[in-house]
Amino acid sequence: MPTFKAIVIEKSDGGQKVRLTDFDEANLMEGDVTVRVEWSTVNYKDGLALTGKAPVVRRFPMIAGIDLAGTVESSSHPQWRPGDRIILNGWGLGETHLGGYAEKARVKGDWLVRLPARNSARGAMAIGTAGYTAMLAVMALERHGVTPRHGPVIVTGAAGGLGSIAVALLANLGFAVHASTGRPAEADYLRELGAREIIERKELTGDPRPLGKERWAGGIDSVGSTTLANVLSMTRYGGAVAACGLAGGMDLPATVAPFILRGVSLIGIDSVMCPLERRREAWKRLASDLDAGKLAAVTREIDLSGVMEAGRQILEGGVRGRIVVKIA
Numbered sequence: 001m002p003t004f005k006a007i008v009i010e011k012s013d014g015g016q017k018v019r020l021t022d023f024d025e026a027n028l029m030e031g032d033v034t035v036r037v038e039w040s041t042v043n044y045k046d047g048l049a050l051t052g053k054a055p056v057v058r059r060f061p062m063i064a065g066i067d068l069a070g071t072v073e074s075s076s077h078p079q080w081r082p083g084d085r086i087i088l089n090g091w092g093l094g095e096t097h098l099g100g101y102a103e104k105a106r107v108k109g110d111w112l113v114r115l116p117a118r119n120s121a122r123g124a125m126a127i128g129t130a131g132y133t134a135m136l137a138v139m140a141l142e143r144h145g146v147t148p149r150h151g152p153v154i155v156t157g158a159a160g161g162l163g164s165i166a167v168a169l170l171a172n173l174g175f176a177v178h179a180s181t182g183r184p185a186e187a188d189y190l191r192e193l194g195a196r197e198i199i200e201r202k203e204l205t206g207d208p209r210p211l212g213k214e215r216w217a218g219g220i221d222s223v224g225s226t227t228l229a230n231v232l233s234m235t236r237y238g239g240a241v242a243a244c245g246l247a248g249g250m251d252l253p254a255t256v257a258p259f260i261l262r263g264v265s266l267i268g269i270d271s272v273m274c275p276l277e278r279r280r281e282a283w284k285r286l287a288s289d290l291d292a293g294k295l296a297a298v299t300r301e302i303d304l305s306g307v308m309e310a311g312r313q314i315l316e317g318g319v320r321g322r323i324v325v326k327i328a
């Protein structure tokens with residue numbers, strides 16, 4: 001039986017082991033579409049899975065990688081034919097279903113989104129789950145009526161993957177973006193993406209007051225914990241904040257004051273089980289609203305042998321922007 005290269009996580013009594021190895025095609029899981037994977041990416045959740053720092057992986061052995069882009073090799077799904085170019089984000093990939101750090105994947109056709117004509121597979125993975133989630137967050141703010149004329153918006157964890165793409169998208173849509181970062185050395189990088197002001201991370205990590213000075217019409221948060229609580233307390237009357245991440249912690253030490261006294265909305269963003277219609281819309285919007293030059297500027301490339309190290313770096317907050325993984 002043929003094999004292909006993959007990053008496999010195994011678990012034993014001694015703990016978790018991760019290696020780049022040959023994987024037997026016979027051990028691929030069930031699915032109606034087989035994909036030749038060309039590109040993947042490294043997200044925060046990939047870091048959690050690769051290091052075992054959180055129980056992301058729920059089946060062993062597991063091929064890691066929550067994202068993939070490539071070409072359909074064979075299909076019994078009515079919508080997909082050999083040669084079709086596709087993207088897959090989430091749906092349990094790399095968690096419960098063998099994932100994207102592999103030359104081959106067998107998946108459900110219902111999970112796939114067609115690669116927009118304007119995107120390459122590499123470009124789609126430069127966006128990846130982090131960027132597609134940033135787009136879901138922007139769309140959520142729009143649904144809540146947050147527009148550039150309502151005032152500035154804040155992005156937290158701004159120099160990270162989700163944050164960088166959120167800054168670029170919001171700036172392109174005409175918002176005055178305030179970028180919060182713990183890395184002052186990245187101020188120029190964030191300004192080039194379109195940030196008007198840089199907010200020091202520590203301004204948002206102190207003990208939150210129930211209500212603070214009204215500063216932002218909206219926000220996209222990838223940090224959680226005291227950062228999100230502070231952002232909520234400083235959101236203007238009627239504003240909305242999209243909660244996407246937990247890079248600073250899973251807790252939320254907030255009060256109900258912003259909700260009941262200022263009509264602020266807290267919107268939850270989930271990319272993994274997000275319905276297909278909204279995914280398609282997000283990918284369509286990304287093809288038109290994300291500046292290709294800015295995307296290229298936030299992206300660096302590695303191959304499968306660099307994935308473990310990148311997974312460690314991302315958990316330490318040491319990755320700027322996005323990383324694409326060349327598979328084929």
Ligand code: NDP
Nearest residue numbers: 044157158159160161162181182245246247248270271317
């Ligand atoms: P990155 O590591 O690229 O970005 C996270 C950023 O958060 C860092 O770059 C850093 O930004 C900031 N940060 C890190 N640690 C801390 C800390 N202790 N306190 C405050 N800020 C911190 O990760 P991603 O962009 O891939 O993901 C961001 C978050 O969003 C993660 O929690 C991830 O799990 C979540 N996520 C959720 C999704 C969903 O479906 N809801 C989908 C995708 C991601 P800086 O240096 O600028 O301060």
